[in-house]
Amino acid sequence: MRADITPSPPLAEGVGLPWDVPVDDAVAVLARARAAYGDTFVVETGRDRYLFTFSPTGVESFYALPEEKASKGVADYLMLRRKLPDEIFEGRRTLPGSLFRKGDVATYLDNLGEALDTTSSELGTSGTVDVFGLTRRLAHRMGLASWAGPGCASGDDFERLVAAFDTLDGSDAFVHPDAMAAVAASGKAAEKAALDEITAVVGASIDRPGASDLFARIVAAWDGDPDRERGIAWDVALIHVASMSNLAAALGWALVDLVEHPEQQAAIRAGDTELAHQCTLESTRLAQRSIMGRTVLEPVDLDVGGTTYRVGAGATIATLLPLTNTSAAPGLDEWRPERWNRSRLADPSALASVTLVTAFGHGKHTCPAQPFSVSAMSMAVTHLLGEYDVDALWPTYPVPVPAQIGGVARSDGDCVMRYRRRA
Ligand code: HEM
Incomplete structure (x- = not known):
């Protein structure tokens, strides 16, 4: 019925x-x-x-x-x-909504700074790179440094977790909805194996010294529990899949749009942080x-x-x-960053309701990660454009995956840019 x-x-x-x-x-x-x-x-x-x-x-x-x-x-x-897999939802003790206590954002942005330096080392002096591949890897590294155990954001542990999270990726539910019947038919076998891999890698990191604040909170919530290792790893897994993928995608569109707009690129290189905020909000709005x-x-x-x-x-x-x-x-329908004044539209007078336009939602469910996400995206574009001259190798403006119904658009196919380190 x-x-x-x-x-x-x-x-x-x-x-x-x-x-x-x-x-x-x-x-x-x-x-x-x-x-x-x-x-x-x-x-x-x-x-x-x-x-x-x-x-x-x-x-x-x-x-x-x-x-x-x-x-x-x-x-x-x-x-x-x-x-x-159903089991990831059962018994969680630290949820994505509790990621924004006092001081947390500063820690995440510090981790982003380190992840950006590593990204520059990986990019080297010149080459070509898929924009969305680059932003996904960056988001994995920042996220895992922020809420997984010590050592999870570098070396072999990081590569194992990237592979596992790319398989577990919950956003496939709305980015590739047409693939979900096959996922159900498989009994989520690949996703369950990925969760086991995450449990092994994060589990092995629990007692290493140097835990981040958030990881220490997650660990403390499982103190003395016989199922501690799995509980901790699955808290980390749900936080990571629920938080990072939209941020990575939105940052990808912000880069794509800035590659296409040399004037704003130059102003951001020159230190216009307010413009960087406006650009990331505008790209996120259009990619919704x-x-x-x-x-x-x-x-x-x-x-x-x-x-x-x-x-x-x-x-x-x-x-x-x-x-x-x-x-x-x-x-x-046009990319005009100046339409934003902080997180609001500067002039909503042409709208029958301000709720008809948004990047991060309205009302009580408005994204609690908005200030962090806008700062993180602005910091990332400022760093990458500061270090590199970039050109688009995409023949026409990238388009979203057609079946996608949810989240921030993912590009349909590769979206390659050429970069060369600035003098
Ligand atoms: C550019 C990146 C992001 C975009 C565009 C975005 C967008 C949104 C939107 C539109 C909503 C409201 C959904 C609704 O009303 O149904 C929302 C809610 C939420 N977002 Fe984000 N988000 C982003 C990044 C993040 C990150 C990094 C986190 C990390 C923890 C996060 C955590 C949440 C949570 C927990 C809610 C639910 C809030 C509630 O129900 O009260 N988001 N997000």
Whole structure:
């Protein structure tokens, strides 16, 4: 039985989501449904019922939904469990939401500084590199230095963890939704093996001297527990998969856009940190492919403007950032960093609601990592552009993976740039 929604919204006939049916381009499919059925409609897909809303009032109501009745946590879990082994969710004691205590960000940025120096050594004086490969490796190194055990961010341990995390990668659930049926059919065998590998590497690091603050907190939470080694390693694993992949992707787009904009590149090299912040926010906004979902646990009302729907338990209320972020007012399809004033739009007057545009979300679920992510991306682009002259080897502007429905866009195929160390 599918969840009740009253009154009945328009049903997008024949439309399914990429976990359940093959689609050419997940965002385009929903854009076509919106054009045909209006700003609020239902998609029935697999066993699920999604109420999508894109109207100004609907999106405002979406961000105001109470977590205990319409849950982001449950929606994220249902999405990620398509890829991650069930056991990783059980019994976690340190969660990604607890990564931002006083002093934490300064430590992560110190680790980023070291990871950037290592990246420069690996790049050498000149060559070519895939932008998204470079940013993924950098994010792994910074993240593992910040929350895995001593030694996990260098040498053989690091290479083993990179390989394991690239296999475990929870973001495949929304970047390659069309691959999830095969993951289910395999019984998540590759993911379980990757988790075992992570347990072995992180487990061996637990009692080495020199733990980071966060790793020490994770270890302390398992003090005296007979399942200590696995508990610690799986806390680290869930933190790492939940946090780093969007940051790596967004940093990739920030680099791509700056390679294409020499004027802003030069200003950032000259030390304009505020511009670096604006550029990273703008690239993140344009690269957003996020489906924002709330799984209804208890019936809730959703006012979409003119109509208020009563949405029953089991439905998912959703909006899709790429359908509003670039079109809610004229000019939003262009890369214009100066539209940002700190983390807000400088002039939202053309928008029917400020909630129609975002890089890091609105309301109480707004990303707690936004200040850190913007600082980290700005620091990384400033370092890399300061060290290297760069040219694009991509023939046309890179495009997102077409089936992707969630998170920050991943580039479809390689995205290679040439670099040469500056004099
Ligand atoms: C550029 C990188 C990132 C982008 C674009 C991004 C974007 C977002 C967005 C749009 C939301 C709100 C989702 C919603 O309302 O459904 C969110 C929430 C969240 N993000 Fe991020 N994020 C990034 C990096 C990170 C990092 C590095 C972490 C590390 C821990 C993180 C942790 C979280 C958490 C825990 C939440 C949930 C907050 C809550 O439910 O109260 N994010 N993020």
